[in-house]
Amino acid sequence: MKQVSKIQSVVKIRKEAKKTGRIGFVPTMGAFHEGHLSLMRKAAAECDFVVVSLFVNPLQFGQKEDLTSYPRTLSKDRKKAASVGVDLLWTPTEAALYPDGFQTTIELGEISRCWEGASRPGHFQGVATIVAKLLQIVRPDRLYLGQKDYQQVCVIRRMITDLHFETNVRALPIMREKDGLAMSSRNRRLSADERAVAPILHQALRQAEKQVRHGERNAVTILQAVTETLKSIQRMTVEYVALCDPSSLEALDRLEKEGVLLVAVQLGPVRLIDNVLLKEKG
């Protein structure tokens, strides 16, 4: 596995790789866990050349968010990436991606303003902007994203469609700990007590799945049950629980065919998010 930081090096290597096959790309902020590695493995299985970017993007963090405390574990990350078949680990600098004079951002409408967007103003503008930049530099045939950040996948898909980028999005399932907690680089900042109650998110979502299997279709009923379950944990603050259209993310009154159930809570110092796709059948 090669590691480079300069944009020009990536462009050169990408042009060479393009001649002989398909490029897969996994954009990350590092602190790799099984979720990241599952994306890299899939990319390695489906593509001839796998690029992973590792960049903690300041543009997608709010002023009061955890940019400085976001975990940075480069040497471990390097070993993990190499072990799952990554060809190029790209660690760009902030100065190269946001040089003096930089002033172009990508904005999306309602899909970026609802749910996570409402809790984290400007977040998806930062995500869309960095992903657009990375995609122009790497020009991958396939982009691998985790469904854990469900709304992020929707925003990026929408941007790729709207701007005619020539990349196919592959969204892969959430990887979970044994007790059901969705894997996240932020989980390590939970105290032992917080970590013990964190799986309630997953449990609440599974309850909702069960309700739907038993015939419940009313959004209010489903959302109330989830909210009550989450509120049973005293130190947990519910930010939102939403049942919405799986691509536009518009809120649904009733579940018809399919919907996605999104939850976000604050638990101690950490925001946790999780989601599940609900289908009328299955």
Added chain:
Amino acid sequence: MKQVSKIQSVVKIRKEAKKTGRIGFVPTMGAFHEGHLSLMRKAAAECDFVVVSLFVNPLQFGQKEDLTSYPRTLSKDRKKAASVGVDLLWTPTEAALYPDGFQTTIELGEISRCWEGASRPGHFQGVATIVAKLLQIVRPDRLYLGQKDYQQVCVIRRMITDLHFETNVRALPIMREKDGLAMSSRNRRLSADERAVAPILHQALRQAEKQVRHGERNAVTILQAVTETLKSIQRMTVEYVALCDPSSLEALDRLEKEGVLLVAVQLGPVRLIDNVLLKEKG
């Protein structure tokens, strides 16, 4: 010359053309005059395949602006383009470029908000967004723009740099009528009287050039002289006169090395803009 409207047709033709050579691209809103044709001729001379898009982009017009009255002269345009060596005339539909659900826009900072941006809020957001879309579809090696829309060139250059698009910008000189009026599709909407006084813009800019040749460096002095000249025409409303840095467009107090002098006026039903590069030497 081929003419197509579908995005997919352009992508297919572009991929084929790319195999054998360099692609030149001239984005237009039609109503071709010598200014447009000079861009197409240059593209034909420098590139192996020339694509011209013709699309009156609603996103860059304000609510009170002249979208509906903007001249549309397709069959004449087609003949003109064919006569100067254009290979592909692309006439996309609004429905294809802005389908239901479209919601991604590109925003720039101060470079898009000053001067024209202040007079036409949202204009450069519309320009940046459509140009980004067209560039992703055509993927040209070279993009040909007219210096008449000086700020537009700066905004597009900045976007291309910030988003890492792989296109070189070629900005070509303003084409003028015999009496000095900068060619514009909007000139045809001037009455005979208005048309007669319109060359004052060019005259005022030439005066400024002369002042600088004679040693004047103070921005206020230069701008005052230009403004007074323009105000001598009763029916003309001056929108702005600015001396600024040629790439950032920040206002200059003094001319050092070089600056660009920008003017915008309203004359009858038409906004007219013009500009000149001022160099300390030359």
